[in-house]
Each structure stands twice: as C-alpha cells, then as structure tokens.
Amino acid sequence: MRLMTKHLVWLKLLFHTLALSPIIILIMLVLSEQAGGDPVEYIIHYTGMGALNSLAAVLLISPIAKYFKQGLLMQTRRLIGLYVFAYATLHLMAFISLDLLFEWGLFIEEVIKRPYIIVGAVSFIILGLLAITSLSAIRRKMARRWQQLHNLIYLVALLVPIHFYWSVKSEIIEPAIYIALMIGLLALRKSSLTKIINGLSLAIKPSSARQPCVKKT
Amino acid sequence: MTKKYNQGLTTQTPWQSKDHQVTPEAIFNQRRTLIKALGFGALSAGFGSSAQAGVFDLFSDKKELKTFVTTPLSFSTNSSYPLTDAATPLKKVISHNNFYEFGTAKNDPAANAQGFIVDPWQLVIDGEVERPITLDYDDLTQLFALEERTYRLRCVEAWSMVVPWTGFSLASLLKKAGVKSSATHVAFETLYDPQQMPGQKSRRVGGGIHYPYVEGLTIDEAMNELSFMAVGLYGKTLPPQNGAPIRLVVPWKYGFKSIKSITRITLTRSQPKTSWNQLAPGEYGFYANVNPAVDHPRWSQASERRIGEGGLFSAKRIATQPFNGYGEQVASLYKDLDLTRHF
Numbered sequence: 001m002r003l004m005t006k007h008l009v010w011l012k013l014l015f016h017t018l019a020l021s022p023i024i025i026l027i028m029l030v031l032s033e034q035a036g037g038d039p040v041e042y043i044i045h046y047t048g049m050g051a052l053n054s055l056a057a058v059l060l061i062s063p064i065a066k067y068f069k070q071g072l073l074m075q076t077r078r079l080i081g082l083y084v085f086a087y088a089t090l091h092l093m094a095f096i097s098l099d100l101l102f103e104w105g106l107f108i109e110e111v112i113k114r115p116y117i118i119v120g121a122v123s124f125i126i127l128g129l130l131a132i133t134s135l136s137a138i139r140r141k142m143a144r145r146w147q148q149l150h151n152l153i154y155l156v157a158l159l160v161p162i163h164f165y166w167s168v169k170s171e172i173i174e175p176a177i178y179i180a181l182m183i184g185l186l187a188l189r190k191s192s193l194t195k196i197i198n199g200l201s202l203a204i205k206p207s208s209a210r211q212p213c214v215k216k217t
Numbered sequence: 218m219t220k221k222y223n224q225g226l227t228t229q230t231p232w233q234s235k236d237h238q239v240t241p242e243a244i245f246n247q248r249r250t251l252i253k254a255l256g257f258g259a260l261s262a263g264f265g266s267s268a269q270a271g272v273f274d275l276f277s278d279k280k281e282l283k284t285f286v287t288t289p290l291s292f293s294t295n296s297s298y299p300l301t302d303a304a305t306p307l308k309k310v311i312s313h314n315n316f317y318e319f320g321t322a323k324n325d326p327a328a329n330a331q332g333f334i335v336d337p338w339q340l341v342i343d344g345e346v347e348r349p350i351t352l353d354y355d356d357l358t359q360l361f362a363l364e365e366r367t368y369r370l371r372c373v374e375a376w377s378m379v380v381p382w383t384g385f386s387l388a389s390l391l392k393k394a395g396v397k398s399s400a401t402h403v404a405f406e407t408l409y410d411p412q413q414m415p416g417q418k419s420r421r422v423g424g425g426i427h428y429p430y431v432e433g434l435t436i437d438e439a440m441n442e443l444s445f446m447a448v449g450l451y452g453k454t455l456p457p458q459n460g461a462p463i464r465l466v467v468p469w470k471y472g473f474k475s476i477k478s479i480t481r482i483t484l485t486r487s488q489p490k491t492s493w494n495q496l497a498p499g500e501y502g503f504y505a506n507v508n509p510a511v512d513h514p515r516w517s518q519a520s521e522r523r524i525g526e527g528g529l530f531s532a533k534r535i536a537t538q539p540f541n542g543y544g545e546q547v548a549s550l551y552k553d554l555d556l557t558r559h560f
Binding site for chain 2: 030033034035036037038039040041042045097098099100101103106109110113114115116166167169170171172173174
C-alpha cells in the first residue's frame with residue numbers, strides 16, 4: 001500500500017503519540033516513586049535517551065521511505081526532528097535545574113571544562129539552529145543554504161552517542177551500540193555524505209592552493 | 218584491549234585451597250533454594266493486605282509483592298558523632314543506591330535485590346592476622362556491642378546523603394583477629410554469587426566491573442576510629458540494596474570505597490588491586506578521599522547535591538568539605554602524601 005496525503009494526518013498523530021507517551025510515562029514513574037528515591041539521574045538519562053532515540057528515528061525515515069517507496073514519510077521528518085530538540089531541551093533543563101540546581105557559575109564552568117559536556121552543548125546548539133530554521137518561511141528564504149545547514153544533523157548523529165559514551169562511568173555497552181547504530185545509519189547515506197564532504201574540501205582548497213606547503217618526508 | 222584485571226582477592230595459591238573444606242556447590246544451592254522457598258512462603262501470607270489498587274499499579278508489577286524484611290537492632294548512640302546536618306529520609310536512602318551487582322541505575326538495587334539471601338552468611342577475616350576468624354550471620358550483630366553513628370556519605374558522582382548507621386568499629390573487628398605487624402593494607406571483597414546478583418551474571422547489567430568487587434584501605438585508615446562496619450541503618454538491619462548483611466562505611470572517602478555485602482576481609486602486605494581503581498585509574502584513585510580541590514576528570518567535585526527531605530527541587534547544592542568534613546580525625550593520616558597525585 002502506498003501512503004497518500006490523506007494518511008498524513010494519521011501518520012503524524014501516530015508519531016506524536018509515540019513521541020509524547022514516554023514523557024507521560026516518565027511523569028507517572030516519578031510521581032509513583034518508581035524512578036527511585038532521588039530520580040534526578042533517572043530523569044536526565046531518560047530524557048537524553050529520548051533525544052537519542054528520536055534522532056535515530058529521524059535518520060531512519062529517509063532510508064525507509066526510499067526502500068519501501070513511501071515518499072510521504074519524508075514529510076514527517078520535521079515533526080520527529082523537533083522532538084529530538086524537545087527531548088534535548090528537557091535533558092539540558094533537567095541537568096541545570098535538578099542536578100546543578102541553577103548554579104549558573106558551575107554550569108558555565110562544567111561546559112568549558114568537561115569535554116563530554118562540550119560535545120553535548122555543541123549538539124544542542126546545532127539542534128536549536130535546525131529547529132529555528134525548520135519554519136517554512138525561513139526555509140524558503142535560506143534557499144540552498146538551508147540544506148547545507150541541515151546537513152549538520154549528520155554531525156549531531158555522531159556527537160550525541162559520543163556524548164553518551166563519554167558520560168557513563170563504566171557501562172559502555174549501550175552507548176557503544178548506539179555509536180554503531182548511528183554509523184550504520186550514516187553508512188546508508190554514503191553517496192550523499194561523500195558529496196557533502198567533497199563539497200567541503202572544494203570550499204577549502206582554493207585558499208590552501210594559494211599557500212603551497214611543501215612537506216619533507 | 219587485553220588488559221588483565223584482578224578479579225577479587227587472589228591471596229590464595231592453589232595448594233592452599235583445601236577441597237574438603239568447601240561445601241559442594243549443589244548442596245549449597247539446595248540450601249539456598251530451600252531457604253528462598255520458605256521465605257517466599259512466609260511473605261506470600263501477607264499478600265492479602267496489599268490490595269490497594271491504584272493508577273500506578275501498571276508499573277509496580279512484582280516489586281511490591283516481596284520486600285526484604287529488616288529487623289530492629291539494639292544499640293547505643295555514639296555521641297562522639299553529633300551531626301548538625303539533617304538526616305536523609307530512610308525512603309531515599311533505600312531507593313537511591315549504587316550497587317552495580319544489582320544493576321547500574323540508581324533504582325535497580327532496590328528493585329532487584331529484595332530476594333537477596335543474607336542468612337546464612339559467612340564473613341572471613343584472614344591474611345596477616347594472628348587468628349583467622351569466620352563470623353556467621355548471628356555473629357555480625359551479636360559479637361560486638363552495636364552503636365549508632367550518623368555520618369555524611371559523599372558519592373564520587375557529586376551527590377550526598379546523611380545516614381544513621383548501626384554497627385561497630387572496623388578496628389574492634391580487626392583487633393579480634395589480631396593484626397600482625399606485617400600487615401600494611403586491608404582488602405575487602407563483596408559476595409560473588411551470579412545466581413543472586415544479576416550484575417555479576419551479565420556484563421551489561423553489571424556495568425563492566427570485574428567481579429567480585431574489591432575495595433581496600435591502608436592499615437592506618439582501617440584502624441582509624443571512623444572506619445565503621447555497618448549492619449544496620451535507621452535502627453534496623455540493612456536492606457540488601459544498602460549492603461546487607463554487613464558493609465564498610467568510611468565517611469571521609471567517596472562512597473565507592475564503602476564496600477557492601479562483605480564476605481571476606483584480608484589483611485595484606487601490599488596495596489590491594491581495587492575494582493574501580495583498576496577499571497579507570499585516572500578517575501578513581503586508591504585513596505579516593507573526598508577532596509573539593511581535585512576534580513573528577515569529567516565533573517567538578519567542588520560542590521555536591523545534598524539529598525534531603527522533600528521533593529525534586531528541594532535538594533541543595535552545598536560546598537564539599539575536605540575529607541567530607543572529617544579532617545580533624547583523618548587529615549593527619551595523609552600529612553606526608555600529595556593528595557593531588559594520590560587522589
């Protein structure tokens with residue numbers, strides 16, 4: 001069955017439900033004390049996983065759409081992408097409000113000093129830019145630049161699981177699986193990623209050509 | 218990737234293990250199964266009372282059906298340890314635990330350890346001692362006069378609690394065995410029982426630690442009056458998630474030094490290879506003294522989130538004190554040591 005435009009509203013409703021239900025479950029878990037006596041770490045981890053899982057989901061859309069010839073699915077990417085940002089925001093807010101208890105000095109110090117937090121902060125800033133520019137009007141205005149900016153999602157796909165891997169004390173199996181998963185999802189886009197990288201190196205080359213550098217071996 | 222880890226204490230050479238002393242595993246397990254069956258029988262008698270159906274029953278599955286039973290202890294209160302800090306409520310102390318043998322999430326131990334069997338138990342004290350001794354379950358609470366001490370507990374993850382522990386000093390236990398002058402360190406080992414501890418059975422559940430868990434102190438640290446063997450908290454025997462039936466509490470060190478569910482204490486001639494220190498020596502030192510001046514490589518140790526009364530937003534961030542505020546009693550132990558290098 002080919003999905004048609006009339007299905008889109010149902011599809012979006014399904015994705016909204018899938019994305020919002022974990023938040024409702026989290027609230028119930030915390031209120032019923034199923035998340036432990038001091039659920040701070042639980043909430044931070046849970047919302048972080050929400051961001052990571054929705055990121056994996058948004059990167060799965062276009063391979064699935066291509067493989068099953070369901071072009072309509074592509075129209076759900078913005079919705080899921082915004083949930084990645086929403087979960088990342090909850091994750092950051094939980095860290096600042098529940099763990100650091102709004103000690104902004106400590107927050108700034110931690111962001112500067114700790115590499116895994118820098119990795120997370122860079123990802124968050126990129127996700128914020130992508131969220132803002134997801135408005136149709138801005139997208140039209142940006143024209144070709146829009147795609148260039150939104151290619152940064154592939155960088156986020158690598159940074160976020162690295163942030164996860166780096167943050168844990170010793171339980172590295174799960175983050176390692178996510179790193180592999182993200183590499184797999186990027187591998188599915190080998191040809192377009194090669195184009196992006198070639199484009200980047202072309203943009204850099206002219207300047208480096210002006211200053212030839214001879215290396216002795 | 219082929220780093221070699223010491224798993225547990227390796228003080229026994231093969232010729233020392235006397236096969237006839239070891240209970241055949243099958244018989245040991247039979248005994249455990251029988252005790253387990255009895256335990257469940259007794260608990261199931263109480264099911265009728267837990268009939269409060271609620272919205273959240275969806276999530277509470279089997280957990281509430283079997284809660285480990287703790288019993289009141291008789292003890293005196295040691296007034297040498299008065300604490301102005303408000304104690305962390307029992308509910309939080311028993312539901313926010315790092316005990317990777319039962320899972321790595323803070324709520325995992327409370328969820329996975331309720332069926333843990335603590336009686337029978339054996340605690341062996343051996344190595345460089347005059348008289349190796351073995352304590353059984355009843356000895357743990359009866360051999361020494363019990364006292365209550367309220368200590369601050371500072372986790373290396375920068376959260377802290379205040380807990381009234383019941384127990385006896387480690388020094389009194391070691392004196393009973395007679396410390397030889399050759400002993401320089403004390404090594405502690407947690408029970409190794411993958412049947413009961415899912416984290417020891419699965420690397421994923423157990424967070425990649427090489428079990429059994431081992432911790433250690435120098436002999437001077439062990440003999441310090443603060444080093445405490447806890448058998449209870451809030452006046453009752455320890456729940457499994459807090460290290461039943463007996464655990465170490467060294468309040469001036471990060472929490473991971475205070476090893477839980479101890480089966481063996483071995484006095485040694487050299488510094489024991491401890492679990493976290495072997496896993497990540499750059500992050501977890503052997504000494505692991507609470508020190509606001511030395512950050513963990515991935516987070517600040519200058520302040521801590523004190524878990525107290527009240528809801529999510531009622532916690533407070535307070536300045537971390539050197540030696541967790543116990544400098545008066547222990548700072549002299551380290552007068553010749555560079556604590557930045559020996560963190």
